[in-house]
Amino acid sequence: MAKIEMINGKLQVPNQPDIPYITGDGVGIDISPAMIKVVDTAVAKAYGSEKKIAWKELAAGEKAYAAQGDYLPQETVTALTENLVAIKGPLMTPIGEGFRSLNVTLRQQFDLFANVRPITYFKGVASPVKRPENVEMTIFRENTEDIYAGIEFESESPDAERLIKLLKTEFGIDNIRFEQTSAIGIKPVSPDGSKRLVRAAFDHAIAHGLNRVTLVHKGNIMKFTEGGFKKWGYEVADEYPTFTVNTFNKLKAESGLDAALAAKATALAAGKIYVDDAIADNFLQQILINPSAYQVVATLNLNGDYISDALAAQVGGIGISPGANINFLTGHAIFEATHGTAPDIAGLGLANPASLILSSVMMLEFMGWLEASNLVRDALAKTIAQGQTTRDLGGKLTTADFTAAIITNF
Secondary structure, eight states: OOEEEEETTEOOOOOBHHHHHHHTTTTHHHHHHHHEEEEEHHHHHTTTTOOOOOOEOOTHHHHHHHHSSSSSSSHHHHHHSSSSSEOOOOOOOOOSSSSSSHHHHHHTTOOEEEEEEEOOOOTTTSSSSOGGGGEEEEEEESSSSSSGGOOOOOTTOOHHHHHHHHHHHHHOOOOTTTTTTEEOOOOOOOHHHHHHHHHHHHHHHHHOOOOOOEEEEEETTTTTTHHHHHHHHHHHHTTTSEEEEHHHHHHHHHHHHHHHHHHHHEEEEEEEEEEEEEEHHHHHHHHOOOOOGEEEEEEOHHHHHHHHHHHHHHOOOOGEEEEEETTTTTTTTTEEEEEOGGGGGGTTTOOHHHHHHHHHHHHHHTOOOOHHHHHHHHHHHHHHHTTTTOOOGTTOOOOHHHHHHHHHTT
């Protein structure tokens, strides 16, 4: 067995890599073993004895706290540091333990700047919209900045009062409506953080043969933060073979709509990527009205939180939505179930493992093990189409039976 390494900017994966995993809280005890069984079977079927994953369980969450009095033990952090690629089940959020979320803590600890959420529809899943099959896009959500940076001060606290006073006296800010009682948050957004996220989105589009990247922001109101994200995103576009909406609009003004459309069609035929942007609230309308128009989306932290969950609802819920938190520069990546811990059904064999299984598909693809990743994705799609699912997806199968059905469909 051997560790995965990043060498000269490229991930180097041995044939028998060590992969740490965190079982997770609540239904993690049901879905993590199911995921491992599916992945191991797929790898064996795809590669025979040539490749095999050496799974290494790490402690985190309630299980770790019960055993060690620490929700995130140092040995877990060390193992995740040394082993670039890992996968985890859902983790609960401790109350009053010094950090807001174990998930956020892990993202910040390893500078996992891209939250990647591919959203696709699986035939057979009930959806609240008429044409869920039109949803096929990947969200790149900036993970380390924006209001999720956690720079905030409680209402009427000494720190909030000091900051409000500073804003008034040093910066001339006089439009805090209720300055005596306001809580205060700070929203950092940088060109460095924005550009590396947008580059990851462009690299994904190129790698998957896609021809549209959309920058989603609220720059019409927050002109220097969200507006900065838009500006820096277009600067990144200049580094790639692109045809931007700005070029399109200029041609339309100078030569008419037909000429602009022709130029766009020629650019796309030549392999260029069409780049546009959308105001966040309008984008939430557009993904309902015309979702097929969008392919790869780059956005800031809070916007991405809303958008990815809204899109997941369109295709049937977060129970079939995978996710990953990745630093594409260092190679550190943690793949995860996107749903909660659901402690009320933990251990009852009712949990749906699809989110974590699809996250393992992302992990296998990240590793370059495409034969295995395709095998799992196709078998899961076939199983769902057959109606062989857990109760939350409209079926009657237990977690174990659903897992067995997926493997049968290999």
